[in-house]
Amino acid sequence: MPDAAASDQLSTVFFALADPTRRSILGRLADGPASIGELAAPFQLTLATVSRHIALLERAGLVGKERNAQWRTVHLQAARLEEADAWLAPYRAFFEQRFDALETQLKSMKTTTEE
Amino acid sequence: MPDAAASDQLSTVFFALADPTRRSILGRLADGPASIGELAAPFQLTLATVSRHIALLERAGLVGKERNAQWRTVHLQAARLEEADAWLAPYRAFFEQRFDALETQLKSMKTTTEE
DNA sequence: CAAGCATTTACACAATCGCGTAATTACTCT
DNA sequence: AGAGTAATTACGCGATTGTGTAAATGCTTG
Numbered sequence: 244m245p246d247a248a249a250s251d252q253l254s255t256v257f258f259a260l261a262d263p264t265r266r267s268i269l270g271r272l273a274d275g276p277a278s279i280g281e282l283a284a285p286f287q288l289t290l291a292t293v294s295r296h297i298a299l300l301e302r303a304g305l306v307g308k309e310r311n312a313q314w315r316t317v318h319l320q321a322a323r324l325e326e327a328d329a330w331l332a333p334y335r336a337f338f339e340q341r342f343d344a345l346e347t348q349l350k351s352m353k354t355t356t357e358e
Numbered sequence: 359m360p361d362a363a364a365s366d367q368l369s370t371v372f373f374a375l376a377d378p379t380r381r382s383i384l385g386r387l388a389d390g391p392a393s394i395g396e397l398a399a400p401f402q403l404t405l406a407t408v409s410r411h412i413a414l415l416e417r418a419g420l421v422g423k424e425r426n427a428q429w430r431t432v433h434l435q436a437a438r439l440e441e442a443d444a445w446l447a448p449y450r451a452f453f454e455q456r457f458d459a460l461e462t463q464l465k466s467m468k469t470t471t472e473e
Numbered sequence: 474c475a476a477g478c479a480t481t482t483a484c485a486c487a488a489t490c491g492c493g494t495a496a497t498t499a500c501t502c503t
Numbered sequence: 504a505g506a507g508t509a510a511t512t513a514c515g516c517g518a519t520t521g522t523g524t525a526a527a528t529g530c531t532t533g
Contacts, residue, residue: 321452337436
């Protein structure tokens, strides 16, 4: 990925989601804000490594960080997740009515914006 | 990514989605099957490169390939997309009712399976 | 100000990505 | 069989990832 940083927002978001640790961190964050240390606790990873995972999530706009004394309070920022969800939405027709006539779904897809 | 191949399914799917070319290919495929050459046409990329993008999509289980003479007919396989959608689903509460009390949403999240 | 905790950054390393070019592998048709 | 078309694979390249260890920041408290 020669220019992952220069890549579009959506790619950055999907890339951030392409890691179990990062998804797990987001899951934890859905319950409320937490410090880096708290977020790192469940994993067998160095604090430094988790810190970098969080930095990546931050660059993707999926979390925000505030400093509280010597702690960083990390919180979920779901807005960018919505973009990913929106991208996926048109494809829902393909699996929600899995056993229906596919042609109909294909037709409805054509009138929908994708990518 | 030391073991991207050994990574879990969901990560593989999200990773496949983390590229504009691949997302665009999936969009094209939503209109119906196509050959590698047809899929490559819209891009300023080598056929070889597009072929590899498609191979990656195939490894992610997002497309299927059949051989027809010297062509490969590629078609969308949306099932794996559903897994990605399912992962995103619990987070919808965070952006769908953006202006409502966040606490309520957090609470409802807690009873939901995530990751 | 010194000690200590929380987090980040610097450095190193093996693995992978995305890309092109060139060489193969398939299959068809004359 | 030979030529031509479609697609994959091999090779090389620069960039990036994920990871750990170790060094550096930052802030608080004794």
